[in-house]
Amino acid sequence: MEKHGSSSFRSYGPAELRELYERNPDLFNELAADAIRQACTGKSPEQTLKLRQMQWVIDSRLRKGKTPVDKLRIMENIFYDQVYGADGKLAQLSSHWTELLAVIGDDHVPGGRRGMRVVKKEKPPLPVT
Secondary structure, eight states: OOOTTOOOGGGSOHHHHHHHHHHOHHHHHHHHHHHHHHHTOOSSHHHHHHHHHHHHHHHHHHTTOSSHHHHHHHHHHHHHHHHHSTTSHHHHHHHHHHHHHHHHOGGGSGGGOOOOOOOOOOOOOOOOO
């Protein structure tokens, strides 16, 4: 696995990343930070700023995690909030659906069901290791 001269996070597989993290955490963190910087480069300066702000929020939340499992749960909650949260994608979809139904009217909805019902599933528990 001697890829220490490589500057790309992508050149490592999952097992190699784990080994690198255990053997050389400084290099791992350097490569990870570079990968994040590359991922936060948008097509415009405004998009780049928005991506960096999102990463700053993620980083600040992750600092609260004391263990890797804590950090995993924090990331899980961030993603669930992005989907199910008050301003999440599902709420946006529901809002757009309601607006669309208001425009087209009930007579164009099969079965006359105007509302959209959201069923939120419980998150499965993380396996205990």
